[in-house]
Amino acid sequence: xxxxxxxxxxxxxxxxxxxxxxxxxxxxxxxxxxxxxxxxxxxxxxxxxxxxxxxxxxxxxxxxxxxxxxxxxxxxxxxxxxxxxxxxxxxxxxxxxxxxxxxxxxxxxxxxxxxxxxxxxx
Amino acid sequence: xxxxxxxxxxxxxxxxxxxxxxxxxxxxxxxxxxxxxxxxxxxxxxxxxxxxxxxxxxxxxxxxxxxxxxxxxxxxxxxxxxxxxxxxxxxxxxxxxxxxxxxxxxxxxxxxxxxxxxxxxxxxxxxxxxxxxxxxxxxxxxxxxxxxxxxxxxxxxxxxxxxxxxxxxxxxxxxxxxxxxxxxxxxxxxxxxx
Numbered sequence: 001x002x003x004x005x006x007x008x009x010x011x012x013x014x015x016x017x018x019x020x021x022x023x024x025x026x027x028x029x030x031x032x033x034x035x036x037x038x039x040x041x042x043x044x045x046x047x048x049x050x051x052x053x054x055x056x057x058x059x060x061x062x063x064x065x066x067x068x069x070x071x072x073x074x075x076x077x078x079x080x081x082x083x084x085x086x087x088x089x090x091x092x093x094x095x096x097x098x099x100x101x102x103x104x105x106x107x108x109x110x111x112x113x114x115x116x117x118x119x120x121x122x
Numbered sequence: 123x124x125x126x127x128x129x130x131x132x133x134x135x136x137x138x139x140x141x142x143x144x145x146x147x148x149x150x151x152x153x154x155x156x157x158x159x160x161x162x163x164x165x166x167x168x169x170x171x172x173x174x175x176x177x178x179x180x181x182x183x184x185x186x187x188x189x190x191x192x193x194x195x196x197x198x199x200x201x202x203x204x205x206x207x208x209x210x211x212x213x214x215x216x217x218x219x220x221x222x223x224x225x226x227x228x229x230x231x232x233x234x235x236x237x238x239x240x241x242x243x244x245x246x247x248x249x250x251x252x253x254x255x256x257x258x259x260x261x262x263x264x265x266x267x268x269x270x271x272x273x274x275x276x277x278x279x280x281x282x283x284x285x286x287x288x289x290x291x292x293x294x295x296x297x298x299x300x301x302x303x304x305x306x307x308x309x310x311x312x313x314x315x316x
Contacts, residue, residue: 016152083135090138094145
């Protein structure tokens with residue numbers, strides 16, 4: 001039961017948290033790149049953005065695996081059934097779909113950040 | 123030595139409908155988080171805020187209105203308790219009280235926004251864009267809440283069922299979130315007057 005509880009919460013929250021970290025850190029890295037103080041940082045923005053994209057993407061894939069495993073494990077439960085099993089089924093149904101969207105968002109924002117030229121007014 | 127046994131209050135787990143609303147509120151909180159971040163970014167990248175030609179926002183009326191809307195969390199919470207106790211009529215009355223106050227809030231806010239639009243449009247500059255985006259997003263959430271309350275009143279006219287109790291709890295949660303967001307949006311927009 002504890003294992004299922006972990007799978008449920010990681011499957012639900014892993015992807016949004018990974019996306020949040022990528023968004024906030026990616027913004028910070030790009031902003032830092034454009035300020036004079038970070039001119040001799042030595043690490044390119046693209047390296048940061050690709051690393052963030054890969055790390056966040058990995059978390060989302062793991063979260064999706066957790067969700068799908070639990071989706072199969074709760075196949076006999078109705079999502080509106082009594083908690084905790086009903087809630088678990090409800091969460092994994094939602095998160096197994098949402099994780100796919102989060103993966104797309106992470107890939108698109110990561111790739112866009114690499115192709116985007118920072119420090120220039122759009 | 124004997125120990126008195128105090129029966130523990132049974133822990134009632136929230137139904138899936140309530141969790142669904144919680145997830146929805148989380149996505150809306152993300153949306154507003156991004157808008158607040160955009161506001162702060164534009165604010166600190168701009169020398170004159172609000173820009174020349176746009177008056178600083180009025181302080182008193184928006185604060186009073188936000189307080190008024192936040193106060194409707196009380197009747198909504200009481201309505202939720204009443205519905206869980208099976209008191210349909212009491213729950214409906216409390217929702218009606220909340221709906222009346224929320225409608226007054228919404229009416230005045232729309233009037234204010236229309237008045238603002240005669241002075242400056244969203245296309246004018248960055249300040250105008252983020253001002254109307256934040257305000258418009260907040261008003262849209264209030265409008266959805268009003269429709270949900272009307273729907274709830276219609277459903278409760280037929281009495282209380284398990285499904286309707288979940289609906290009252292979920293919509294009450296929605297209103298708590300909207301009220302918090304409204305207070306934050308008001309504080310954010312009024313920061314231009316400081």
